[in-house]
Amino acid sequence: MLGSCLEAVKKTVPLVHNITNYVTVNDVANALLACGGSPIMSDEPEDVEDITSICSALNINIGTLNQRSIEGMFRAGARANALGHPILLDPVGAGASALRTDTAVRILEELRPGVIRGNVSEIKTLALGSGKTRGVDADAADTVTDRNLDAMVDFAKAFAARTGATVAITGAIDLVADDRACYVIRNGRPEMSRITGTGCQLSGIAAAYAAANPGNRTEAVAAAVCLMGLAGELAFARMQPGDGNSTYRNRIIDAIYNMDAETLNRGAKYELR
């Protein structure tokens, strides 16, 4: 059950090392605290090995990468691998620039992250080595819909099989796949795309969930995806006239904070393919 994944996080309070963009970093920290984890941020190459050594997972997000932080990602990743910590890759903007695409592909090949989470454009870029990305949002032509669902499930499983990772493709319909099974998740609200950073928050949370549930990583990532979407639904229900995306952002993190296993089990909308 997804709820037991949530409880494992609240019980073990995994410390997550985040090398993440400076746009949404505060929300990532508060979302990690809200879900029951604990965040630490460090991207200086001379600092990251020590920091990741005291953590349980490493969340790498390339949203505002630079040459220094890229070096930090690889040094932290090598140490995390040596220690057996799960690594999550969030390839923000892969496909939008050569540096982002190349860095994401190198991370994929050299660090072999256990979890990859992005929108469909980003994941396609990684998988196919091509694809167009319009900034950090998914291309409209590139979304998971009921019409292409079978093909997308196959694609997610195949990419998971090739990389050995749990692959989370998030959008209107979310897919969380390993080589054998794929969760098709229908939580969330379209208004979440009008807030910056819900994807980044999810990546931080998914890293905590993976760390706290080492035996069933794919279920744990699916639980994190359901949690985020359900929080978006519960937060939306609390919106008042005059509220907008800034208040919605706060209420989503609040909803993560207040989520318990029973609410998650009851509210999660998914099927297994």
Next chain:
Amino acid sequence: MLGSCLEAVKKTVPLVHNITNYVTVNDVANALLACGGSPIMSDEPEDVEDITSICSALNINIGTLNQRSIEGMFRAGARANALGHPILLDPVGAGASALRTDTAVRILEELRPGVIRGNVSEIKTLALGSGKTRGVDADAADTVTDRNLDAMVDFAKAFAARTGATVAITGAIDLVADDRACYVIRNGRPEMSRITGTGCQLSGIAAAYAAANPGNRTEAVAAAVCLMGLAGELAFARMQPGDGNSTYRNRIIDAIYNMDAETLNRGAKYELR
């Protein structure tokens, strides 16, 4: 009408490349989403040319500049100019340090931004090559008032004529000028100065407005300035006892999110000089 500028943003969803400070970057992103645009942030020199190529405008804010991001500003700016994208310069703290003044002046001369937005101390620093700045706020001796309004309107027009830019000088009274006309805008609330980043948010929004309204840039920037001030008024009207600057920040972005053309046309307070 200003409202049609707003509608053009909501219709075209301009993607804005922001090289901006890490203090207010999250608010800039959410404000851009709130107004109907889409944000992307990148400051690494090896990344910025690709990123700006997929955007419609470039917003350069020197608030926490460093040697790496300065190089990013010039490389992104050169590419934006080659592609005909509007560039907005927000010279945060020009006059407060030699590096900031020199960088802002170099950007002005080498990149020739189409929009310049700052407080009066910053703009005077750029225009006169001198002027004292007390941190990132305007000097009290340096504000636009009804007493010096004629002179300040002339100053704004002259600086616009010299630079070829639309010049936005924001404060208690806002001026938006090109070489021929100056909008004198009286929207906003004094409490907005107790929030960090309303100026930075406005710069991001103004870049989106300029991108979506290429034929009438000055009107578009005036619309963005009225939008921000009016959002400050509407948000203030929703404040409850016990609320302070943090809640006010959220409510302003919420008000931008909920703004429509009719509300903007009705609430904008300006005269043309």
Next chain:
Amino acid sequence: MLGSCLEAVKKTVPLVHNITNYVTVNDVANALLACGGSPIMSDEPEDVEDITSICSALNINIGTLNQRSIEGMFRAGARANALGHPILLDPVGAGASALRTDTAVRILEELRPGVIRGNVSEIKTLALGSGKTRGVDADAADTVTDRNLDAMVDFAKAFAARTGATVAITGAIDLVADDRACYVIRNGRPEMSRITGTGCQLSGIAAAYAAANPGNRTEAVAAAVCLMGLAGELAFARMQPGDGNSTYRNRIIDAIYNMDAETLNRGAKYELR
């Protein structure tokens, strides 16, 4: 009285130069504005000397340090010392990595900050040159309790005597000590530890309080610590069903914004040892 320290901040509006981490920087800026100060951020070595020269205090927080910002810390610190500005050191994560420990110790020795604020693990690391830190949170084995209070008060006074600084050790019980006296403060809520950045905000505020109250630095820092804890209590009293850590964060800054001297004097819970 603590309230007069608050009034001195609101009257003099001290401009505080912050070299601080990018995780909580926006909250630090808004908290400084809320308490009546004014923030400016700059970490580029070529920029920091000019910036700190126009300020009244320097707040150094090593939360996401890098080689460039470390150089900025030392250059800014040297200038602040030359000008007689108070320096506050927030040794975030000292003990968690060699780079953080070494940098904090070097700042302590070379810049001799007038105020040091951290959790007990971080301060012990500085004082004893050892100690374990679990990320950026204090070790459970390392908290100030009623059982070890006498020893911790002695420890705080001794460290203050050795360094010449006012030492603030914050946690469930807060200690603010110089070589002669120690404030034992019991404001605050345990829920504050589920928000990122309340410690960073306090450091920014304490720097402003020190700047505005040069004659009685230790009382001023104690006032800032009481202010932060009391704001946490008042904000908690305003929480509604469904609210969580994100709303709590906003309400705490709001409570700082609305605090007056009388409320602070009435609500501060401390004894002098």
